Amino acid sequence: MKKIAVYRPTSTDEAIRILSSHGTEAAVYAGGTDLLVRLKNRLKQAPAYLVDIKKINDLRYIREDANGGVRIGALTKLAEIVDSELIAKRYPMVSKAIGMISSPELRNASTLGGDLLQEVWCQYLRGGYSCWRNGGYLCYGAIGDNSYYHSAMGGRLCYAVYPGDAATALIPYDATVKLATPTGLQELSLEKLVPGDMMVDGRIQSHVVRHNEILTEIFLPAPRPNARTSFEKLRPRGVWDFAMAALALNLEMRGSVIDDARVVFGGIAGKPVRERAVEDYLRGKTLDAALIEQVVPRALTNAAPLKYNAMKIEMAKGLLASGLDKLRT
Amino acid sequence: MTHIDAIIFEPVGSLTDSLLAPPYDDARPALTELKALGLTLIAASLLPQNELTRFLDSSGLRGFFDGVSTVEATRGDRGAMLRNALDAAQIAPDHALFITDSADGLAAARAAGVHGILMMNDPDEAMKLTAHNPAGGIVSLLELPDLVRFVSAGHSAHFGGG
Numbered sequence: 001m002k003k004i005a006v007y008r009p010t011s012t013d014e015a016i017r018i019l020s021s022h023g024t025e026a027a028v029y030a031g032g033t034d035l036l037v038r039l040k041n042r043l044k045q046a047p048a049y050l051v052d053i054k055k056i057n058d059l060r061y062i063r064e065d066a067n068g069g070v071r072i073g074a075l076t077k078l079a080e081i082v083d084s085e086l087i088a089k090r091y092p093m094v095s096k097a098i099g100m101i102s103s104p105e106l107r108n109a110s111t112l113g114g115d116l117l118q119e120v121w122c123q124y125l126r127g128g129y130s131c132w133r134n135g136g137y138l139c140y141g142a143i144g145d146n147s148y149y150h151s152a153m154g155g156r157l158c159y160a161v162y163p164g165d166a167a168t169a170l171i172p173y174d175a176t177v178k179l180a181t182p183t184g185l186q187e188l189s190l191e192k193l194v195p196g197d198m199m200v201d202g203r204i205q206s207h208v209v210r211h212n213e214i215l216t217e218i219f220l221p222a223p224r225p226n227a228r229t230s231f232e233k234l235r236p237r238g239v240w241d242f243a244m245a246a247l248a249l250n251l252e253m254r255g256s257v258i259d260d261a262r263v264v265f266g267g268i269a270g271k272p273v274r275e276r277a278v279e280d281y282l283r284g285k286t287l288d289a290a291l292i293e294q295v296v297p298r299a300l301t302n303a304a305p306l307k308y309n310a311m312k313i314e315m316a317k318g319l320l321a322s323g324l325d326k327l328r329t
Numbered sequence: 330m331t332h333i334d335a336i337i338f339e340p341v342g343s344l345t346d347s348l349l350a351p352p353y354d355d356a357r358p359a360l361t362e363l364k365a366l367g368l369t370l371i372a373a374s375l376l377p378q379n380e381l382t383r384f385l386d387s388s389g390l391r392g393f394f395d396g397v398s399t400v401e402a403t404r405g406d407r408g409a410m411l412r413n414a415l416d417a418a419q420i421a422p423d424h425a426l427f428i429t430d431s432a433d434g435l436a437a438a439r440a441a442g443v444h445g446i447l448m449m450n451d452p453d454e455a456m457k458l459t460a461h462n463p464a465g466g467i468v469s470l471l472e473l474p475d476l477v478r479f480v481s482a483g484h485s486a487h488f489g490g491g
Binding site: 155 | 467469471475482483
């Protein structure tokens with residue numbers, strides 16, 4: 001591992017000051033299940049200064065909001081979310097999705113903030129190849145083995161998929177997040193937090209958080225009445241792996257009619273893909289077998305698979321058909 | 330840190346499969362964005378000038394290009410072809426990209442002191458061509474604006490950053 005220095009601030013203001021003083025050489029250290037692996041793998045892009053925010057007390061909580069929503073501190077462990085009765089009752093899809101992330105040991109260490117902002121798990125990046133995210137000049141995933149961890153929906157220099165399952169399950173609940181920045185708190189939708197490969201501070205990353213900003217809270221609005229939800233994930237192994245395709249559905253029903261819909265695919269692109277064309281098509285229609293048959297071909301029409309991953313699109317469409325079918329009853 | 334002022338395209342391989350075929354779908358939107366960034370765009374080819382000009386005219390891409398260069402004037406020397414094009418545009422080779430999909434193209438870029446960018450049309454062929462040390466590689470022309478911004482931010486070691 002390269003030589004690193006670790007800071008242990010006790011407030012977000014102090015952490016932001018430290019992060020600002022070191023520029024892109026510093027990074028937030030929370031659960032460490034992504035960051036420490038990057039350091040261990042000696043990636044060029046790994047930071048030299050770690051700002052350990054675990055001593056900041058007020059970032060680890062699950063609290064009910066006065067309006068029926070729930071606030072989750074960014075340092076809350078994934079295992080704590082899975083164990084929360086409140087989350088299971090209000091947002092069952094979040095419980096299920098987070099319960100399918102990695103292994104119990106890693107869920108005990110990983111934080112929700114870390115899961116949302118994790119680096120991609122492309123085997124070429126993690127193997128130290130000189131790719132766009134690692135000080136290099138091309139995407140090896142685009143021309144090499146791209147069957148598992150690469151986008152079937154196009155890319156922007158980097159073709160790795162956004163790996164987080166939590167975002168896929170949180171976006172259909174219209175979740176928002178809070179960022180602590182040098183100029184104060186900022187609030188934005190979770191969908192805008194992870195818009196896919198983009199350049200931030202001169203680096204390619206999947207999220208918009210700058211080097212001196214800290215994700216502090218995730219807010220879930222009160223669930224909609226008569227909502228039916230479903231989260232499904234296909235992966236190379238039954239456990240302990242990233243999604244080859246995932247789907248989170250949130251349908252607001254009036255009897256058998258869909259009043260409103262949220263359809264979000266994971267594991268197929270550089271970001272969670274909210275399929276608005278499908279949502280629009282479903283709205284106002286009766287959820288039955290005929291509708292499922294009509295809507296599936298309308299999904300992911302802008303797919304752009306690489307040489308070895310066209311099956312991701314078929315998997316995602318299959319999940320749409322089975323997910324909707326499950327919500328019929 | 331390198332500032333990119335110009336992009337030279339080898340039309341066959343970067344803009345189209347052949348001069349008789351239509352341009353790639355992403356050519357027009359990418360060229361539009363690159364022009365909006367204020368870049369000088371040049372078409373350079375091994376093919377005779379009249380064939381290249383005919384392709385650019387018939388495909389409707391002619392208006393995007395500030396210059397056209399062929400090997401006719403340089404007796405087949407592709408490096409000289411690139412240098413001539415840049416001299417005419419008064420741009421230093423180190424501030425230019427050459428988009429090509431071949432080993433010869435990458436060699437010409439190196440000979441001219443231009444950054445050779447590999448157009449990775451065929452994944453298997455592209456993987457082999459990484460051995461020829463391209464300065465960068467792209468799958469779609471639409472990635473070029475991001476590439477230019479990325480290089481300008483100084484984060485790629487191959488362009489003198491990182």
